[in-house]
Amino acid sequence: MKSLKKLLPYIKPYTLFAILGPLLMCIEVSMDLLQPMIMQHIIDDGVANNDSTYVIKLGLLMLVTSIIGLIGGVGSSIYSTRAAVNFAADIRRDVFKKTEHFSSKNTDAFGAGKLITIVTNDVTSVQQALMMTLKIFVRGPMFFIGSVVIVWFTARELFPILLVAIPILMFLIYYFSTKSGKLFAKVQRAVDQVNTKLQETFAGIRVIKAFDRQDYEIEKFQEVNDTLTKRNTSAEQVILTLMPIMLFIVNLGVVAGMWMGAIKVNEGTLQVGVILAFINYLNIILNGLMSSSHVLMQITRSFTSANRIVQVLDTEIDISEPENPIPNHEFKGQVEFREVNFSYSKNGEYVLKKISFLAKAGETIGIIGSTGSGKSTLVKLIPRLYDPDSGAILIDGVNIQEYSLERLRESIGFVQQKVTLFSGSIEENVRYGKVDASAYEMKGAAESAAAMEFIEKLDGKFAHELMQGATNLSGGQKQRLSMTRAFIREPKILILDDSTSAIDALSEASVQQALKQKHSKTTVFIISSKVSSIIDADQILVIDDGMIEASGKHEELLEKSSVYRGIYATQSGKEVLL
Numbered sequence: 315m316k317s318l319k320k321l322l323p324y325i326k327p328y329t330l331f332a333i334l335g336p337l338l339m340c341i342e343v344s345m346d347l348l349q350p351m352i353m354q355h356i357i358d359d360g361v362a363n364n365d366s367t368y369v370i371k372l373g374l375l376m377l378v379t380s381i382i383g384l385i386g387g388v389g390s391s392i393y394s395t396r397a398a399v400n401f402a403a404d405i406r407r408d409v410f411k412k413t414e415h416f417s418s419k420n421t422d423a424f425g426a427g428k429l430i431t432i433v434t435n436d437v438t439s440v441q442q443a444l445m446m447t448l449k450i451f452v453r454g455p456m457f458f459i460g461s462v463v464i465v466w467f468t469a470r471e472l473f474p475i476l477l478v479a480i481p482i483l484m485f486l487i488y489y490f491s492t493k494s495g496k497l498f499a500k501v502q503r504a505v506d507q508v509n510t511k512l513q514e515t516f517a518g519i520r521v522i523k524a525f526d527r528q529d530y531e532i533e534k535f536q537e538v539n540d541t542l543t544k545r546n547t548s549a550e551q552v553i554l555t556l557m558p559i560m561l562f563i564v565n566l567g568v569v570a571g572m573w574m575g576a577i578k579v580n581e582g583t584l585q586v587g588v589i590l591a592f593i594n595y596l597n598i599i600l601n602g603l604m605s606s607s608h609v610l611m612q613i614t615r616s617f618t619s620a621n622r623i624v625q626v627l628d629t630e631i632d633i634s635e636p637e638n639p640i641p642n643h644e645f646k647g648q649v650e651f652r653e654v655n656f657s658y659s660k661n662g663e664y665v666l667k668k669i670s671f672l673a674k675a676g677e678t679i680g681i682i683g684s685t686g687s688g689k690s691t692l693v694k695l696i697p698r699l700y701d702p703d704s705g706a707i708l709i710d711g712v713n714i715q716e717y718s719l720e721r722l723r724e725s726i727g728f729v730q731q732k733v734t735l736f737s738g739s740i741e742e743n744v745r746y747g748k749v750d751a752s753a754y755e756m757k758g759a760a761e762s763a764a765a766m767e768f769i770e771k772l773d774g775k776f777a778h779e780l781m782q783g784a785t786n787l788s789g790g791q792k793q794r795l796s797m798t799r800a801f802i803r804e805p806k807i808l809i810l811d812d813s814t815s816a817i818d819a820l821s822e823a824s825v826q827q828a829l830k831q832k833h834s835k836t837t838v839f840i841i842s843s844k845v846s847s848i849i850d851a852d853q854i855l856v857i858d859d860g861m862i863e864a865s866g867k868h869e870e871l872l873e874k875s876s877v878y879r880g881i882y883a884t885q886s887g888k889e890v891l892l
């Protein structure tokens with residue numbers, strides 16, 4: 315309920331539509347309520363007295379009320395839909411905006427599957443709830459109250475039937491709505507699982523095929539799909555059982571109405587038309603209660619969705635901007651870690667422990683160590699993809715948390731281990747690094763990254779279109795393009811996280827050469843599992859189990875680091891004798 319309230323301000327820009335919708339619906343309902351009354355008069359006053367002029371007159375009145383009702387109904391649909399659809403679009407936009415500003419920790423906490431369900435299913439669910447509220451919520455109670463009042467004035471003899479039927483119908487609606495709300499929360503969680511599975515499968519489709527694991531994946535998908543089916547069936551069954559039970563109660567009311575009515579007609583205290591009108595009103599009451607119950611169920615369902623949406627909107631972004639960021643700092647590129655500890659989860663074990671080192675501006679820092687030792691994590695802290703749990707990271711002697719995120723990240727070129735390119739042209743992808751890059755700059759950056767040689771061979775060169783996930787490029791080409799995107803920024807700090815793993819030795823040498831010549835003032839961090847990639851670094855950090863086991867130049871490390879000696883010996887085939 316609180317969450318729904320929180321979303322209410324999103325209706326504000328569409329207040330007029332939100333008022334017109336129910337207002338026009340009132341017109342439709344009023345007209346519909348008049349119909350049985352007119353019919354009763356046609357039967358009791360027109361047909362019974364053989365007065366054809368009266369019958370025609372009232373017939374025409376029925377037609378006019380129908381047309382007015384139709385106009386009201388159509389108008390209500392148009393305005394209610396407009397209000398609800400725009401309301402949902404604004405929420406969708408804000409949820410997306412928020413997720414774009416999420417820290418990596420925030421995104422990890424939700425998971426992509428859940429975020430997709432929230433932006434799609436959950437937003438649609440609150441849209442549906444609003445649309446039904448504007449369109450039907452007025453209709454149901456109006457039909458209900460209107461019919462009860464009319465029966466009170468026109469068929470009071472049969473009113474006791476309503477006194478019995480209505481409480482039963484209302485209890486049924488309350489019971490089933492509450493039940494369906496709980497079941498719907500379970501349905502949403504199952505949809506999350508289906509979305510997560512789908513996303514993972516599509517992203518890894520090539521691996522699945524290469525390992526011929528389609529059947530296994532189909533089986534896995536079937537599991538989440540079965541859970542969703544079961545939960546959907548339970549939720550739908552609750553809704554579907556309600557209708558026949560309510561219909562049964564109303565039919566009992568009809569039988570009682572006919573029976574009591576027949577006795578009264580025999581006694582001469584009631585006219586036949588009144589019985590017919592009563593039956594009609596009973597059906598209208600059922601109709602009103604049914605549509606109200608549908609809205610209620612949709613609203614209860616939308617509680618879950620609204621909660622999930624508000625959860626995203628209210629998420630505290632743990633990478634915060636400083637209140638007074640250092641203005642217009644010209645970065646030089648000195649990077650210092652002071653006693654940095656970091657863990658991915660609050661109570662988890664530290665992935666980085668007491669990391670301290672100083673990289674002078676313009677130096678090249680090699681980072682080497684075993685798989686999972688914390689190398690990627692270490693460099694992710696520099697652009698503040700994550701913040702340390704304790705200790706500090708300084709650039710040019712100032713804690714990075716004092717720079718605005720925009721300025722800090724602008725000064726860093728990051729080539730991540732897992733290459734991410736977007737569908738669109740190569741040019742668009744390169745410009746991701748620098749929006750206003752000239753053709754000359756793009757060519758220069760591509761040359762530094764040894765990418766120009768393959769770009770020149772492609773159709774349209776820089777205009778060549780990449781498919782989703784850049785599947786029309788080889789692994790090495792993707793890495794080179796990803797480096798081009800980082801180089802074009804001419805960053806003061808460049809991070810290459812295992813970015814040459816798929817590149818041939820000749821191209822790698824050319825990239826190293828370009829780094830030395832064109833980017834000599836840039837502080838470069840090179841993470842690599844190959845000693846050959848970092849052998850010339852000014853400083854090499856040997857990471858072991860989240861700690862710096864040793865640091866220094868290649869020769870120094872051969873003397874003082876057993877881990878480094880081990881890696882070198884394995885790769886070069888040379889035993890290092892001390």
Ligand SMILES: Nc1ncnc2c1ncn2[C@@H]1O[C@H](COP(=O)(O)OP(=O)(O)OP(=O)(O)O)[C@@H](O)[C@H]1O
Nearest residue numbers: 422658665683684685686687688689690691692731
């Ligand atoms: N997003 C994450 N959430 C939780 N744990 C993580 C996350 N990313 C990495 N880890 C864990 O942190 C540890 C260090 O991972 P990291 O990626 O920094 O290692 P690495 O040295 O770069 O490994 P590799 O050489 O294989 O790339 C690993 O134990 C890993 O399981």
